[in-house]
Amino acid sequence: MSKAKLPATTKKSKGDEIASGGSQDYVTMTIADQLFGIPVLQVQDVLGHQRITRIPLAPPEVAGSLNLRGRIVTAIDVRLRLGLSSRPKDKPGMSIVVDLRGELYSLMVDSVGEVLSLSNDDFERNPATLDPRWREVSTGIYRLNGQLMVVLDVPRLLNFTTLEAA
Amino acid sequence: MDDLLSEFLTETNENLSVLDVELVRLEQNPNNPELLSNIFRLVHTIKGTCGFLGLPRLEKVAHASENVLGKFRDGELTINPEAVSLILQALDTIKSLLAVLEATEAEPPGDDLPLIERLNLCAEGKLGAAAAPAKPAPAPEPPPAPAVAATEEAPVSSGNVTLDELEAIWNSTPGPTGTALAPVAAEPAEEPAPSQDLVVPDPDPVPAATKVPAPAAEAVAGAGGGNAEAATKESAVAAQTIRVNVDLLENLMTMVSELVLTRNQLLQILRSQKESEFAAPLQRLNHVTSELQEGVMKTRMQPIGNAWAKLPRLVRDLAHELAKKIDLQMLGADTELDRQVLELIKDPLTHMVRNSADHGLEVPADRLRAGKSETGRITLNAYHEGGHIIIEIQDDGKGLAIDKIKQKAIQNGMASEGELAAMSDQQIIQFIMKPGFSTAAKVTNVSGRGVGMDVVKTNIEKIGGTIEIKSQQGKGSTFVIKIPLTLAIVSALIVECAGERFAIPQISVVELVRAAADSEHTIERLKGTPVLRLRNRLLPLVSLQELLRLDDQEGEEKKTDETFIVVTQVGTYTFGIMVDRVFDTEEIVVKPVAPILRHIEMFSGNTILGDGSVIMILDPNGIASATGEMAMGENVSKEATSVQAARQEDKMALLLFRAGAGAPKAVPLSLVARLEDVDLGSVESSNGMPVVQYRGKLMPLVPIDPGFMMGQEGRQPVLVFADGDRSMGLIVDEIVDIVEERLVVQLTADRPGLMGSAIIAGKATDVIDAGFFLTQAYKDWFGSSSTEAYEEEKALQRVLLVDDSPFFRNLLTPLLSVAGYDVTAVENANEALALCEAGEDFDVIVSDIEMPGMSGFDFAEAVRQGGTRWSATPMVALSSHASPRDLDRGRQAGFTDYVAKFDRDALLYALQQTLSEQKGAA
Structure with missing residues (x-):
């Protein structure tokens, strides 16, 4: 289980001393036509549409829980977490399963794209004017050809306590 | 950490726990030489190992203790509480040293000279001279250790057995392991050791293993070694048990749980297929899995005695500290339950025993006065009952003081006087489970700090258990804890509500009721609140749909008239959960919910069902507390109310x-x-x-x-x-x-x-x-004809009326009940005393003086001097003779007030006065 923590910390330290060059691998995904990325080492699984059990009284971002090969995974609707409207019912959507402190979470996104190896030179900090909700869950932006990719910070994305306090 | 050191720590900690128990037993049976030699041997082992590992500070303390024990064993000193206390103190020092050792892997610096000095003094017989025999003991030299060492060496020198063999036997012996002489010691895992190791009894000892010690035993016997018998047994135990890390077992358990789930899924698939070639192998897999599950569960099972091991010592120390005489009885110590559950109930149990000793039992003088034996008894009783473990903690002390609880509740603003007056005793008792509630008049070292029963309750409820209190004024109180055997797999009822399925643990489900327009049960509403009539009682209902704020997904097919009610019991509170459908029960593996959902108290966990879907497990405790906890104890168990009910009927x-x-x-x-x-x-x-x-x-x-x-x-x-x-x-x-x-x-x-x-x-x-x-x-039928009533709010204070004349009984009963009292009338003093025996309580007793048999004066004396539960209850005398001389005599007998028989105004006034005085004084 400590496996999950390790990449997270390495990634962070690399994000800080980004100037040294080199590259990072990201799983890309789209939510409402915006490209997002999660460091590939944090991703456990990519799932298609799943049957989800609703959890009453849970925060709205928690879509429910699902069974992934005998483990219970909590599904998070990333759209709601990012302050976007929920996905239209007719689009099935996909999920990326991540591990946080031994617990599995399934991040529900519109679609999952390819894995990109991105040069650290293209990395940039969040613009100061970025929506505070996005700034809170993002570590920075990659400038790609023709579009920008927002890097999602999984621990912060799954930290609902600050959200509730706000 | 060094393997050797960690082994030493585990073993020594086990030995110390055994020693605690054994020493207390020794104090009670000072003439038991077997007990003594076992203790001596344990201390000696500790000393020996310390020396071997180079731990001089520990060794010195152990050595000094051993000296004292040696004197006991040789009969040079008699066993007295002071000496035992001193040795226990030495053991505590050893424990604290071990704790440091465990944390830092080194002995703490410094020495324990004062303690050692006292131990040495004790060994010389100079400590507690009064208790010690007059015979001056010689200097601690030579320590008796060599004697034992000699017996240990004896078999070696006898030559028949190889040294290696014997050493293997000695070394592989986990801890002190008992000889048959000390049954407690026979369970090596007496106290889960800090390294979290667990000794698993091997159900099928390999025959070869038992053979190993045989030649050794023969040899020893041949050599005339005194330890022959013991050696055989110890090595037999050693061969049958292995030490396994608990984490490994936990993992194993998780894997088995998964296997069970997968098996369930497979069986479910099989059910939908008529003819399948998988049927036979799956059936076998089913059996094997069940057996495997059972086997793994067994490895986690430990006797509850492990959680009790510390209690004799605790009770002994408390008894000394509080100057009470306490006899601790432990029944059903081998009742087994899951290790995890065991760990979780250990602290609550300790706390409750401490409570019983401190608050429950009276000091010897009070006990004698109350007509009980000087020695108070605390009984722990554990047994299985239908998939649960019941643990009773019973004391024969003074019982819970309802009045004190009331006062405290008012003081803390938990309830108003009026609310309290309307509550049954059972409901009032529930207050002690509220946070910040402590009835101990003063905060003692032992208890009364206001953190207590609420923590106990939360801990027990956390593991899906319930706690019930029964108390009888003057006779003691009983706490009954009901906990599930294991936390890993529970049986749960699957229900559906608004298209979602939920699991309710079977432990809290009492029964299922179908309510529909055409059935005998219908849901009625009181200002929107649903209730159900169930066997002449109103059952409060909780709508799961409203509670969980579930909205109907498919609005069209809803609104059938049929509702199922899951009658649920939490503690003494019974309520119904309204659901749309009830499926069957299923064995489920409780998995904790994700941390971001932990704050929802309606769920105790989630699980995966046989069909692969995830389902939330409802927590009846959470539901109960979310729907108004004050209802707690409303529907008290029948047993508790029977006394009162009989009277009210x-x-x-x-x-x-x-x-x-x-x-x-x-x-x-x-x-x-x-x-x-x-x-x-x-x-x-x-x-x-x-x-x-x-x-x-x-x-x-x-x-x-x-x-x-x-x-x-x-x-x-x-x-x-x-x-x-x-x-x-x-x-x-x-x-x-x-x-x-x-x-x-x-x-x-x-x-x-x-x-x-x-x-x-x-x-x-x-x-x-x-x-x-x-x-x-007749104007003079009563003293005065005024009918002015006392309108003041009297919150149904209970009055006991003792009068031989049915006429007055029947006259006064309605009169007093109109005046706001709850009246119980009896014919004579004996009946009244019988009520006292039966555990009834009254705020005031009104008694006639002239009665056949026991007169009012005798009755008052009996109540006052018998040390009964009523000894503080005010008494008002009723008499047709109201001369000053009678008044005096009445007061002497213990009456609080004296009223002429026909003066009902005076009677009402007297009652009012007495009760308000009582309240003021209380």
Whole structure:
């Protein structure tokens, strides 16, 4: 289980001393036509549409829980977490399963794209004017050809306590 | 950490726990040489290992303790509490040293000279000289250690066994492991050691293993070694158990749980397939999995005695500290339960035993006064009952002080006086489970810090258990804990609500009720709150849909009339959960919910069902507390209320009649001496009052309605009231019926002559105040005729009325109940004392003085001096002789107040005074 923590910390330290060059691998995904990325080492699984059990009284971002090969995974609707409207019912959507402190979470996104190896030179900090909700869950932006990719910070994305306090 | 060191720590910690228990036993049976030698051996082992590992500080303490024990064993010193205390103190020092050792892997610097000095003094017999024998013991030299060492070496030198073999046996012996002489020690895992190792008894000892010690034993026997017997047994134990890390077992358990789930899924698939070649192998897999599950569960099972191991020492220390005599009895110590559960209940149990010793049991003097033996008893009893473990902690102390709890509850603003008065004792007891509640008058070292029972309750509920309290004033209290055998797999009922499925743990489900328009059960609503009539009781209902704020997904197909009610019990609170459908029960593996969902207290976990879907597990405790915890104890278990219920069920025969206009009227039948039909022609007038000659005497006739005009002819029904040689007739229009009902005066009337209204035979009925009419006939029937009532709020204080005359009993009972008291009337003092025995409580006792058998004075003395539970209850005497001399005598006997028998105002006033004084003083 400590496996999950390790990449997270390495990634962070690399994000800080980004100037040294080199590259990072990201799983890309789209939510409402915006490209997002999660460091590939944090991703456990990519799932298609799943049957989800609703959890009453849970925060709205928690879509429910699902069974992934005998483990219970909590599904998070990333759209709601990012302050976007929920996905239209007719689009099935996909999920990326991540591990946080031994617990599995399934991040529900519109679609999952390819894995990109991105040069650290293209990395940039969040613009100061970025929506505070996005700034809170993002570590920075990659400038790609023709579009920008927002890097999602999984621990912060799954930290609902600050959200509730706000 | 060094393997050797960690092994040493584990082993020594185990030894120390055993020592704690053994020493306390030794103190009780000082003449048991086997016990003593076992203790000696344990201390010696600790000393030896310390020396071997180079831990001088530990070794010195152990050595000094061993010296003292050696003297005990050689009979040079007698065992006395001081010495035992000293050795226990030394053990504590060893424990604290070990703790440091475990944390830092090194002995803490410094020495324990004062302790060692005292131990040495003790060994020389100079400590506690009073208790020690006069014979001056020689200097601690030579320590008896060599003697034992010699016996250990003896078999080696005898040559028949190889040194290696013997050493293997000694080394592989996990800890002190008992000989048959010390049953407690025979369980090596007496105390889960810090390294979290667990000793798993091997169910099938490999025969070869048992053979190993055999030659050794023979050899030892041949050599005349005294330890031969012991050696055999120890090595046998050693060969049968292995040490396994608990984490490994936990992992194993998780894997098995998954296997069980997968098996369930497979079986579910199989069910949908008619002919499958997988059927047979799956069936076998099913069996094997079940057995595997059972086996793995067994490895996690530990006797509950492990959680109790510390208690004898705890109780002993408490007894010394509090100057009480306490006998701790532990029954069912080998009842096994899951290790995880065991760990979780250990602290609550310790806390409760401590509570019993500190608050529950009285000091010897008080006990003697209460007619109990000096030594208080705390009994722990554990047993299996239908998939659960029941643990009872019982003491024969003074019971929970209801009054104190009430006071405290008011002080802490938990309830108002009025609310408390309306509560049953059972409900009041529940307060001790509330946070910040401590009834100990003063905070002692032991308890009374206000963190206590609420923590116990939370801990027990956390593992899906329940706790129940029974208390009897003066007889002690019993705490009953019901916990599941294991937390890993539970049986759960699957229900559906608004299209979602949920699991409810079977442990809290009492029964299922189907409520529909066409069935005998229908849901009724009280201002929107649903309730259900279930066997003559109102069951509060909780709508799962509303509770979980579930909205119907498919609105069209909803709204069937049918609802299922899952009757659920949490502690003593019973309520119903309304669901749409009920499926079957399923064995589920409880998995904790994700951390971001932990704050939702309605769920205790989630799981995966046989069909692969995830399902939330409802937490009945959470639901209960979310729907109003004050209801706790409302529907108390029948057993607890039986005493009170029996009394409340007392029905009264009432005579119904009509007189004048308005509602039918009623009077307690027992007040009425006779029913007569009076010929109006025979009515005469005397002193401006109609009278009739009745049995050779003049009987005044009183109409109920003052404006009643008596006819001149015909016959008129009359109710005759008589007391002694006086009688009076109450003129009524018509006698309707005699009914048996419980008289509850619901509305008090301010019209003279009426006590109030009650529902009798389904009709609002005026209950007449016979006393009023008696005074109409004879002004002096009571001292005063004023009917002024005391209107002050009296929150149903309980009055015990003792009077031999049925007339007065029947007169005063309604009178007092109208005045706001809850009255219990008995015929004589013996009956009253029987109620006391039965555990009834009253706020005040009103007693007649002249009674056949035990007089009022004797009764008062019996109550006051018997040390009964009533010894503080105020008593008011009722007597027709109210001379100053009588008053004096009454006070001497223990009456609080003295009232002339016929002065009901004075009686009401006296009651009011007494009770308010009582409250003020309390």
